[in-house]
Amino acid sequence: TAQAQEGKTYQIGTDVTFAPFEFQDAKQEFVGIDMDILAAIAKDQNFSYEVKPLGFNAALQALQTDQVDGMIAGMSITDERKQTFDFSKSYFEAGVAMAVKQGNADVKSYEDLRGKNVAVKIGTQGYTFAESIKDKYGFSLVPFEDSAQVYDDIKTGNSVAGFDDYPVLAYGIQQGNGLQLAPTEQEAKGSYGFAVNKGKNAELLQKFNAGLANIRSNGEYDKILKEYLGESG
Numbered sequence: 684t685a686q687a688q689e690g691k692t693y694q695i696g697t698d699v700t701f702a703p704f705e706f707q708d709a710k711q712e713f714v715g716i717d718m719d720i721l722a723a724i725a726k727d728q729n730f731s732y733e734v735k736p737l738g739f740n741a742a743l744q745a746l747q748t749d750q751v752d753g754m755i756a757g758m759s760i761t762d763e764r765k766q767t768f769d770f771s772k773s774y775f776e777a778g779v780a781m782a783v784k785q786g787n788a789d790v791k792s793y794e795d796l797r798g799k800n801v802a803v804k805i806g807t808q809g810y811t812f813a814e815s816i817k818d819k820y821g822f823s824l825v826p827f828e829d830s831a832q833v834y835d836d837i838k839t840g841n842s843v844a845g846f847d848d849y850p851v852l853a854y855g856i857q858q859g860n861g862l863q864l865a866p867t868e869q870e871a872k873g874s875y876g877f878a879v880n881k882g883k884n885a886e887l888l889q890k891f892n893a894g895l896a897n898i899r900s901n902g903e904y905d906k907i908l909k910e911y912l913g914e915s916g
């Protein structure tokens with residue numbers, strides 16, 4: 684088998700709390716759409732891997748310095764990142780949304796953020812978007828490493844709002860995380876991809892793409908999305 688020929692175990696970086704893409708279940712095992720897609724592709728393409736839940740920004744750094752071979756973390760494919768990383772075909776579409784504390788009816792638009800703190804996660808598209816409008820709307824960024832910390836900062840009231848990927852906010856809110864979506868638009872819509880360091884691990888990227896095509900056509904991909912997102916997926 685390919686696995687026996689190469690004898691290589693790929694190290695794959697991921698985020699820590701980014702449900703429904705990667706999160707720990709009751710048994711402390713990492714599960715989620717990214718984890719299950721990776722498992723299905725690895726099985727289909729017969730390669731071994733080990734997941735490193737480093738956090739999003741730390742995983743970006745680890746990939747850039749070849750401490751991991753690949754990364755799957757609800758990572759948006761952007762032109763800027765393409766200068767540093769090579770991406771697989773897209774496996775999910777998502778944008779950035781704004782959340783506020785449940786019951787907060789005061790923040791209806793970006794105008795309502797003036798003079799306030801807004802929580803963001805370092806290295807993400809949500810951060811980049813918030814940064815791009817913060818001067819126009821006169822708010823301050825409060826940066827965190829993890830989505831859970833962003834949500835806590837909104838709940839304690841230190842930040843009046845926060846930005847994160849729409850499907851992650853929607854999932855958390857549905858699970859009763861104490862937040863609600865602000866009535867603003869989804870921003871920075873784009874595609875999630877699996878990434879390798881630029882010019883490295885081309886064979887891993889090829890396997891990911893080949894496996895992704897196979898699990899899309901054999902129904903496995905749809906099954907995974909349905910498991911975490913229900914019929915809406």
Ligand code: GLN
Pocket residue numbers: 698701739756757758759760804806807808809848
């Ligand atoms: N999709 C966003 C990005 O790529 C957020 C990813 C994440 O927080 N895991 O920046």
